[in-house]
Amino acid sequence: MEHLIDANFVYLLIGLALLIAVVLPAALRTVALSPPVVLLALGALMGLLPLPDAAQLKPIEDRAVLEHLTELTVIISLMGVGLALDRPLNIRSWASWQRWGATWRLLAIGMPLAIATTAWLGWWVLGLAPASAILLGAALAPTDPVLASDVQVEGPTTDEADEEKIDERDEVRFALTSEAGLNDGMAFPFVHLAILVAGATTLGDWGPTWFAWDLVGMVVVGVVIGMLTGWALARAAFRSRRPSIRTAETGEPLLALAAVLLSYGLAQVAHGYGFLAVFACAMTLRSMERSADYHALMHQVVERLERLLTLIVLLVLGVAMTNGLLGSLSWRGAALGIGLVLVVRPVTAWLALRIGAGVRTREGEKGLGRRERLATAFFGIRGIGSIYYLAYATGAEEFSDVDTLWSTVAFVIAVSVVLHGVTATPVMRWLDDRRATVEN
Template identity: 35%
Template sequence: MTPLWFAIIGSLLVLMSLIGFAVTRWPVSPSMIYLFIGLILGPMGFGILEVDAVRDAEWLLVAFEITVLISLFSVGLKLRMPFSDRLWRLPLKLASLSMFFTIGCLVLLSHWLLNYSWPLAVLFGAIMAPTDPVLASDVQVREPGDKDRLRFAVTAEGGMNDGTAFPFVFLGLGLLGLHELGPDLSHWLARDVVWGIGGGLLVGAACGVGIGRLILWYRARREEPVGLEEFLSLGLIGLSYGLACMLHTLGFLAVLAAGIAMRRLESQGRQPLREQADVLDSESPQVAAPGHMLESVLTFNERFERIAEVGAVLLLGGLMSNGYFTMHGVIVAAVLMFVVRPASVFLVTPGSRTTMRQRWLISWFGVRGVGSLYYLMFAIHIGLRTPQAEALLPIVLTVVAASITLHGMSATPLMSLYARRHR
């Protein structure tokens, strides 16, 4: 990294620290600012940020991968509700039935409108179907235990479908000859769907529960129950993701499950610690250790997530500055946001105990972002041919940029209005 880049990134971070509070009240999201700066730093502007999606796919993949992993762990730590709670029913439907519906619609749209082959259309549908937990922070749960149905549904959906879309990415790659599917899709169903999803959740839950219990057991016997949460956060992300990938399961789901499992230990760990404490005070350090520890981990993770978001969206701006913008992408973005997404949400919301206002807001806040960029770089990295990559790039980048812009402009006023009326 050159001294110029140190100065640019340092200036951007200082700028955001100065205007960050004001941005929360404007119809502008921080991601919109990062995107604009990336555009003017790229070839379209000063030519400082030169990044090529095909040439630099390997390190772009790592950059987007780290950003998604940090965000997924944060999402898991925010989801405090037990699985027996009815709140989980809607996001589970959104991450499965709604996503399947969205993939099908995008396959048909890209085949007919963009003249993609059926295999490439399947890959495109899988890349664009999942909603994003990274760029939807304004709509996510504000604190662990938030029972608002809108916030909980958007948060949990963004965490889950970033993992459940992966088998369909493998399906598209397999149809293109880049992944083994087996006879009659048998390998894909057994390895990528059943074992990939189930194994990923098991690995992540085991890591979260095991490490969480070990840390609580150790810190309950110390005078200072909290410390070095950044090591715990990054360590658990790396451990759960690494083990899941080594076992050929879905690492994204493992990281999400690890965060959820650790958060569930808060309520499970308080009572035994309270019974062991010499003074039966709910605020004693030993008894309060689980909550304090997890809140510290979440605080660190959210701050790290914001920094990773800066880099990811700057890179998106740099890619867009290469001329990857097309009116076909605008059409796809409009159909996805105004037709497909609402239809997919209203398909599963009957009986969900959500108000009509909540359903419309859930249907609007289907943010597309860094998860889609990761899947695209993953496909390019493992061997997607350059003509196919060049066909996907302008559409995917245009849709993500349109989502950042429209959702960024609307998030603050819509959520402020929702909060006033809901209250």
């Protein structure tokens, strides 16, 4: 009977939370407060209640459950991000690569700088072992595709007859969205680096293999598998000779979920990076028949599932934060977390974006202006991906100071959710107004 009461109590709490999640986006649309802030606060308040054990998911003890929950949340989000982007990426066109210039600079320059700086601070300020410091830097490096909806593109444009004219107008939202879609996978080599260092092997044993396979090979495998999967599914959905297979005509949006699991599963089996495979699959799907309404249908299904999974993760995190997850957080860890959000990410991202800022593409577009670079550098939202990387790595190898890692990462996520959640609406509205004024 006691177990039944516990289960019913959990159902009641989840039902109330889900009801709040359903009404929050519309209710907060014009308020400088994002739904993740409210959900995290709600979870923290729930954690102060005398909850039964069934309602509490502890990150360290329940690491495997949390790993798979956040893993599913991230890959669902990556499919949504890939489907939402309107700007095409033609791998055979240099001009197309140039138009993604801000994204490449954030990935190739900004993220490694952020990882190195955070790892160094973890070693110097927190006294972490080298492996733990590298893991801290890798886990907190990627921006989050799940919690950054307020500063990302809204969804695919499908109402224009000319596919060539479908593109992103907002450079800030495009840069943040494309960065979030790619850097979750690009952080994986550095997570593997932390695991290898924790294994106490010599550099000569794993150095060349890590560089050739973890840093290069697995990236290539993930991207290629994602593109091939997306191409095959797009051909079937839009151009199959069998009407029953052309899901674009029947309007069956669950193809998007099939694409998520197929691309991710194939990449993981082939030992490639599944996160990159999902994003590449979504981008390839989006590239075919770009003006078709089917893309919007698939995006809506993915978006709703992402919202549900995000609700669960944020509630779990909030409950854990008021039930001891922050118990190992020192003032040094708090200072490092605040410094990461307010200094490390903005400075490293601004430096990356500043390089080549004045270069124009062949179409004469200059890209991000000074204010837009500052906004893009500031909104480096940390979130669910960081939880996944930490859960994954601590399950693969023994790390010292695990409690400190969890406390620090949870604190950084909380600071990022609150700070960026409060500032996103007014900042993006200000940028939108300025762009509208310039265009008029």
